[in-house]
Amino acid sequence: MKVAVVGATGMVGGVMLKVLEERGFPVDVLLPVASEGRGRTVRFRGQDVPVIGMEAAIAQRPDLALFSAGGGTSLEWAPRFAEVGCTVIDNSSAWRMQADKKLVVPEINGDVLRAEDRIIANPNCSTIQLVLTLAPLHKAYTVERVIVSTYQSVTGTGMKAVSQLENERKGVKGDMAYPFPIDRNVIPRCDVFTDNGYTKEEMKLVNETKKILDPAIRVTATAVRVPVTGGHSEAVNVEFANDFELDAVRELLRNAPGIHLLDDPAKDEYPMPLIANGRDEVFVGRLRRDETQPRTLNLWIVADNLRKGAATNAVQIAETLLRQGLLRERVASA
Numbered sequence: 001m002k003v004a005v006v007g008a009t010g011m012v013g014g015v016m017l018k019v020l021e022e023r024g025f026p027v028d029v030l031l032p033v034a035s036e037g038r039g040r041t042v043r044f045r046g047q048d049v050p051v052i053g054m055e056a057a058i059a060q061r062p063d064l065a066l067f068s069a070g071g072g073t074s075l076e077w078a079p080r081f082a083e084v085g086c087t088v089i090d091n092s093s094a095w096r097m098q099a100d101k102k103l104v105v106p107e108i109n110g111d112v113l114r115a116e117d118r119i120i121a122n123p124n125c126s127t128i129q130l131v132l133t134l135a136p137l138h139k140a141y142t143v144e145r146v147i148v149s150t151y152q153s154v155t156g157t158g159m160k161a162v163s164q165l166e167n168e169r170k171g172v173k174g175d176m177a178y179p180f181p182i183d184r185n186v187i188p189r190c191d192v193f194t195d196n197g198y199t200k201e202e203m204k205l206v207n208e209t210k211k212i213l214d215p216a217i218r219v220t221a222t223a224v225r226v227p228v229t230g231g232h233s234e235a236v237n238v239e240f241a242n243d244f245e246l247d248a249v250r251e252l253l254r255n256a257p258g259i260h261l262l263d264d265p266a267k268d269e270y271p272m273p274l275i276a277n278g279r280d281e282v283f284v285g286r287l288r289r290d291e292t293q294p295r296t297l298n299l300w301i302v303a304d305n306l307r308k309g310a311a312t313n314a315v316q317i318a319e320t321l322l323r324q325g326l327l328r329e330r331v332a333s334a
């Protein structure tokens with residue numbers, strides 16, 4: 001398969017290359033794409049592969065393109081790739097809420113994929129870890145309302161934000177990705193504010209959870225940037241229609257796909273970005289009843305936002321297309 005990784009020189013793009021290699025994805029020809037080659041290369045399977053521009057990549061008619069190059073870039077270029085028979089899986093928010101575009105977490109709704117899906121949206125990093133945890137609980141107890149507070153890693157903003165944190169820790173001046181210092185600080189704003197006083201990130205959590213799981217679920221969110229690099233953390237309060245036994249909830253999560261239950265406070269066992277960093281699982285812990293309200297659970301969810309929150313989920317979508325014979329079929333018909 002001829003695979004383009006668009007944004008190959010970025011945070012997510014770099015992890016995308018690692019995940020493709022680790023999972024042995026059938027890449028015959030790799031096309032690493034960025035704004036311009038500029039003589040850059042990326043490392044893939046022990047080889048230095050030259051970085052190319054968009055037009056050069058399209059001219060090679062790739063079968064699959066994994067995009068992580070920003071929303072504007074995706075709106076402009078993803079249709080161009082689709083026109084040459086390429087399936088695009090996009091990490092930006094550009095296509096997520098469009099009615100005709102599928103928003104996919106393979107463990108939850110991989111079965112919605114169809115041969116005619118040319119541009120497929122990968123959900124927001126904070127949404128993926130939340131819905132992957134809620135899906136088995138929704139099936140068992142029907143989720144009615146979710147309150148989520150996030151503690152989001154600077155890697156979620158990209159290379160520039162990681163440099164800002166490192167510079168601040170070294171006490172040197174540099175480019176700012178945030179309006180304020182992030183080291184020794186937390187910033188209650190991820191992405192821009194919208195008219196209702198919520199940020200775009202908070203509204204992604206609300207709208208994407210409804211699109212993936214169930215439009216009837218009521219969601220409210222507060223998204224906060226914290227000086228961490230290993231992963232996003234979420235404090236979640238979930239109200240169900242039906243009551244639950246905590247042990248039964250633990251059993252459900254212990255056996256849920258993509259979930260790693262880490263819940264033994266007595267032994268100081270609970271999820272942290274230090275544990276999730278570089279791993280593909282979503283870590284869940286600190287399970288306890290909300291004693292102020294019936295049928296309500298508190299839990300804590302941590303995942304590496306560059307992996308299950310972006311690159312790994314996107315590659316899993318491609319694997320699902322392959323498994324369902326959707327990707328190959330298209331290549332044959334193109």
Ligand SMILES: NC(=O)c1ccc[n+]([C@@H]2O[C@H](COP(=O)([O-])OP(=O)(O)OC[C@H]3O[C@@H](n4cnc5c(N)ncnc54)[C@H](OP(=O)(O)O)[C@@H]3O)[C@@H](O)[C@H]2O)c1
Nearest residue numbers: 007009010011012034035068069070092125156158159310
């Ligand atoms: N970071 C996360 O946790 C995360 C999670 C989910 C989704 N996302 C989404 O993934 C995207 C990338 O995020 P990131 O953190 O990897 O950002 P990043 O580190 O800033 O990387 C951006 C990448 O996009 C490329 N690019 C930018 N404009 C381009 C253009 N016009 N043509 C071709 N390539 C272009 C850059 O190439 P140059 O090197 O040439 O500039 C670079 O490779 C964003 O849309 C983000 O919302 C990120």
